[in-house]
Amino acid sequence: MAGIVVIGAGQAGASLVARLRMKGYAGAITLIGAEGVPPYQRPPLSKGYLLGDLSAERLFLRPESFYADQGIVLRMGAVVDGIDPARQEVSLDGAALPYDQLALTTGARPRRLPAAIGGDLAGVHVLRGLADVDAMAPEVAPGRRVVIVGGGYIGLEAAAVAAKRGLDVTVVELAPRILQRVAAAETSDYMRALHIAHGVRVLEGVGLERLSGEGHVTGARLSDGRELPADFVIVGVGVMPDTALAGDAGLYLDNGIATDAQGRTSDPRIWAAGDCASFPSHGGRLRLESVQNAIDQAELVADNMLDGARDYAPVPWFWSDQYDLKLQIAGLNTGYDRVVVRDAPGARSHWYFKGDGLLAVDAMNDPRAYMVGKRLLEAGRSPSAGAVADAGSDLKALLRA
Template sequence: MSGIVIIGAGQAGAAVAAKARAVDFCGQITILGDEPVAPYQRPPLSKGYLLGETKLERLLLRAPEFWRENAIDLRLGATVSAIDRFTKTVNAGGRSLAYDHLVLATGSSPRRLPAEMGGELGGVYTIRTLADANAMAMEFCAGRKLLIVGGGYIGLEAAALGAKLGLAVTLIETTPRILQRVAAPATSTFFRELHAEHGVTIRENTGLDRLTGEGRVSGARLSDGSEHEVDFVIVGIGIAPRTQLAYDAGLVIDNGVATDAFGRTSDLNIWAAGECASFRYGGSRIRVESVGHAIDHGELVAANIAGAGSQYKARPWFWSDQYDIKLQIAGLNVGYDSVVVRGGEGKSRSTWYYRGPQLLALDAMNDPRSYMVGKRVIEAGLTILPEHVSDTSIDQKSLLSLATTITETFAA
């Protein structure tokens, strides 16, 4: 019976292994994880874990006995150095391991500041792994000065965490507005105002010249020439897919490890799942960085290894928790040309993204009903007229009943 070797013990790798057993794959399954801890959730690291609200055992994706009971060989602290496609083996810790199906679930790595900008000073952190979170936990003491570089969701979540714990937080973003790469101005404005209410200083159109300090960061010189005292720094300037193993093995790399609709790479015995993998979506090749995608894509790969022959239909969804606001995102807003903002009670509102008459995505801030409506409509390939979305006299249940196909929309 053939065996599956999975490189990567994150959400996607764990999903592959669990789904393979669920579809009665009887061969050997081995997960090689380079961290010394069993597969765990990453999103709570920048939220509940550092706040002390989420304990380590609640981070774990599965109870310890799950791996044993399902005969999944979980090898931790096992760094893979090479893939040999001709002998169908991988080298992990100097040991050779044979595979019939190899799954790359290597995830991504955070982008770091270069050494010449002070990126190697002590007190400069990224938030990606449990070790990252543990290393910076002692830094979060009330009154200390935290500088956050990058105004994406990771940076904003870190800012919310710092503010809740009583730190003096400054966030800098080189582009004209926070969230510029991923959200419309309406959503950016919502979160800028939210953070200002909690005492966070956000400086847009402002980059980092360099960090300063002797061995450990103590200051920052910004692009406008101003200098600031800092006690520690969190860098949130994006992530990059971990593709070196695949590249060295001669696999096709295109915005990640290139896969077909079934999750296969350019080698028919090697698959890729999760955020390290790229796939065709809407006429372009994309990667999706979300828990939901990691699970869905990983499960698809497992099912296809077992012979399902199913093509991947992405259903992107994301979330972010900041203070008392839960942001829920459905769909991908890539290529949008218009936006509708739907108001609600208190801080509840949503931003709806359109390309022509087609609803592409929405950002729902403390608005779970709009989120569920938009998600169902997007996943069904339908749309809702913008004038209906903006009319708050139409409740969400009625909005759903007004969903139409694009053909019907043009006919109207």
């Protein structure tokens, strides 16, 4: 039999193939990755790895020997030319690889600046893969000047690392405030104050007009006329789901590779999971970019490939490490109409409500608030706003109320 082929050797792909073997699948498994290294963790790239605290080997999700021991064929540095759903074949480096079932865990690609405004200059970097960070690492030296375009989590994590390494750091955010797309003003204010306290300049409500330099970037001109000197630039303006193979194969796309609740694409023999996949949620479609989603969705797809019948209904959670702060997020705040602030010694949490219903929690150095909020969301329960705001109350009591 042709077995199962998985395209995309990131967190989702690695989780999917490991789950297949753990659940007793004995057929052939091939995991295909474009990068020349085994599957690895991405979150530490913009933190511990960029700081030099982690080696590349410590990023690997499993030793390379794991795949051979489990009878999983790991094709690293491989180029998938296309998918032929009618023939149930993947074209891999010019050769046909048949499949009984196929899973797409192709992840996402970073958005880049257009060449017309200097995005193709040397010294302009993105933060997505191991090679991106390796290319940028020599630039990260004390006293150098970096301009970071984008005040989302990736941009702010890079800013924190650069500031800790003694660089001169400026964050440029087009929106009126950093984190505007993903967090309330209260969280934006907290994170802005944190970065300013570490010497980072945070410029909000101003866009990048163009980068300057002959061959290598030397500066950034902003939409308000300001000129910023730059030894290098980091672009952190989001990612796009990698749907090229799926689209060329005729699969239905909608905010990524569209799947049903169990992970099937518009071709019942092809599945999708992770950053590239969107799934039904509350009458619409949702696509999540997180480690938790990559693992949970991939494991569900593996189960369903083996004749399971589970629907995906996650309570999302995320995290971000910046300086000595751990920001933990549970739930999705879409549609909130008020934010309740709870202060604790050395910590704070922001609780998002829509009416009386709890939607999400942002916890800054407050693991207790995060844990309680996550458990409430998983149980579909909502505490009273007054009980949340009362800093003297016992948070765990909310679980018993």
